Amino acid sequence: MxxxxxxxxxxxxxxxxxxxxxxxxxxxxxxxxxxxxxxxxxxxxxxxxxxxxxxLKICRLCGFFAEQEECLLCRDEVRSGRELCIVESATDILPLERTGVFRGRYHALGGKLSPLDGIGPEQLRIAELIERVGAEHPSEIILALGVDVEGEATAHYLAELLAPSGVPITRIAQGLPAGGGVEQADQITLHRALANRGVYGSR
Ligand SMILES: [Zn+2]
Structure with missing residues (x-):
């Protein structure tokens, strides 16, 4: 048996x-x-x-966790910044927020481009991003993506896609460990990475 x-x-x-x-x-x-x-x-x-x-829901604007249609960050009227910070995952938002450097809005993609895993632009919240950039006219788009292969590919794709909007695109990279993501980085590293962000894209 x-x-x-x-x-x-x-x-x-x-x-x-x-x-x-x-x-x-x-x-x-x-x-x-x-x-x-x-x-x-x-x-x-x-x-x-x-x-x-x-x-629990996913905020319809930024993709962060919410108990209403929009999350607390998106409903915060006194939040002053007009920058839009793009992250891979909703769990990347709080570590960045806790650095205290950033007062703008976030947009979580819900993943990163990974053709081998069948993850293309349609699987991510990229259509929503384009719509937001058109509606909110951010003063700057900050790519806070990991520096692994998929993070690089995603940053490159977004920089091309968003270039016609005319919004300056920057990328945090300095100080992030090679192959590492935002979620794993410690607070000092993230603080430095955000403060020392550099212009990204072809112009
Ligand atoms: Zn939100």
Missing amino acids: HLDYPDSFRELVRQFRRLPGIGPRSAERIALWMLRSPDSKPDQLLSAISSARAN
């Missing part, structure tokens, strides 16, 4: 394996934790998931 876990345990492991960054061993460990936890921790996890599913 071929011995395997009971169906419901295998299904639990299978569902955990679908989560990003979770391999087979981790999936089994989490499933085991759920079964063994004597207290209400698994229930708290379930209710956090359903609450987030019910209440």
